[in-house]
Amino acid sequence: MRITVDHTTHYRFDPPKRGVIQSLRLTPSVFDGQIAVEWTIDTGPAMRGAAFRDGAGDWIETAKHVGPISEAHITVRGVVETVDLTGVLRGHREVIPPAAYLRSTRVTRPDLALADLAETAVAGIAPDRALDRAHALMNAVADAIAYTPGQTEQGTTAAEALALGHGVCQDHSHALIAAARLLDMPARYVTGYLFASEDEAAQEASHAWSEIFLPDLGWVGFDPSNRICPNDRYIRIGSGVDAAEAAPIRGVVRGLGDEIMDVVVVVNQAAQ
Template structure:
């Protein structure tokens, strides 16, 4: 599938910031599931200085930008990419980090009794790793209902499970935590989605989990849509949790308040209805 992307992140400050430094993880992953035809990431509205640029141990391309005396700036991502359905398998990824590194918990994925019980119940009587991973994803989808606005960006996997609802970030954190509870490495993946299960349009990027399966490698699981990533998905990068995998991470120095607006459009090449 050929997809086009336009992703704008606008920052406005009520008083100029002395300095803004951002780490950008906004370039599609290089692996067999996607080929980039064209791609650009630029800053509009303020002069920005490009800093370090490197491919990290997970195979993701990262660049930093810095700005001074900032009142407003917009990061614009535009590109075209051709994707292929690999049934969720992340094959051909240029990666140096071993899977065991993703067994480490973070504050957002820390295990509690509820998550341990969920994991144990999900895999009870199931031996194969792939079947266990599917069972965990199904169980999280059942126990953490997709409900926009139900949680905050700081909500942990355990808190979302207790609420019984959340967004794709919460479901992904819960899958990762449950996988780790049964000894399987899991990580948080971000990107774009052309359409959801019910064709709903969302003005944001998307998140899903990847679980390491012996013999297959990393396999993606999207609890929000009840599937493994296919040709509708564009993969940007991964990390231990939402914070580590964030497409844009930054720090602003100054006394002003920051307002951020995000708009994402993903279209099938040729002009299909936008979705994310």
């Protein structure tokens, strides 16, 4: 499938800041499931700095805005060719060992309810059937947390979302990661884009899902929000131990005051 992306992030600062430095994880991953035909990142007057591929295989760039600065725009546009690998991250090069993704963070720290969900989901499934256990965890999270926009916030933890019974793709991903790690299955948070048809549950074009490391397959994606492994409708951008580490844009602001962010993402299928 050929997918087009138009992604604009607009920051407003009040009062103006003395400077802003941003780390951008906005370039499609390099693996057998996708290839960027066209891809541009426009940071306006910001000075582009270091660019490198990190240990997880993600391409990172930096942008520096010299103040006083009252607003900043970052625009991403591109075309990506995708193929369906049923969620398997084949051909992706990285150096961080899977065991590094067993550690918990504030938002993925499990509680007794998450432990019960994980144990119940895989009851009767032998440990050597890792793929079946991962699918069972995905479905259990989808059953326990209804996809409901507006019920949670950026900092909502997996345990809080499970207790609430509502959430979005971020909450689904954090809950699945927490459950998988409880079973000693390395798991991580993935950001990207989704070309969603009208009959699909998750309509967020800017999307998130989880990857679980399976001994025989390597990293495999699981999307509880849609109860599927990522297919050719997905564009993978980057990963991390949780949403904060995998964020497409991370920044440091010099100066006090308010920061307002508006994001518009349009994802479409292009003519072949």
